[in-house]
Amino acid sequence: GNRIITSYGLHQLVDQPTHKAGHILDLLMASHKIIKSNSLSILSPPSQLPTCDHCCLIFTLECDVAKSADKKKITFRNIKKMDRESFRADLESHLFASTSSAIPSLEEKVHHYNTGISNILDLHAPKLSKWIRDLPDAKWFDSEYKKSRIERRKAEK
Secondary structure, three states: OOOHHHOOEEOOOOOOOOOOOOOOOOOEEEEOOEOOOOOEEOOOOOOOOOOOOEEEOOOOOOOOOOOOOOOOEEOOOOOHHHHHHHHHHHHHHHHHHHOOOOOOOOHHHHHHHHHHHHHHHHHHOEEEEEEOOOOOOOOOOOOHHHHHHHHHHHHOO
């Protein structure tokens, strides 16, 4: 049981009884990086709830909550929706024109090539912008976690 939990990068944080009968019935599993160390407290069942036989688990998370006003503007292209055949035809036409001898210098050919391709891309997949919430990086999503996710997905295949 415990090996399965740790294989997902999680740890069982409850190590003492959480039930009136002295059993560990309540589980608190998390990455060690998102629960503040030594912040877990197990309190007796509240007297206001006489039928409750479970203890209360109190802990502190290591995370920042993003303010709703924190936004950033992103720019992107919807390449999936463009007509690929029309795009290919326009590129071929432009590339043929770029190799012609009518453009004398290499510098002018490169400029013609770059601006032409940029214009064709703007025609077929124009730049779009939208505002999104700017979330801080998740402290727990580090290279170790990313590597373990990749390995787990490979094992699932």
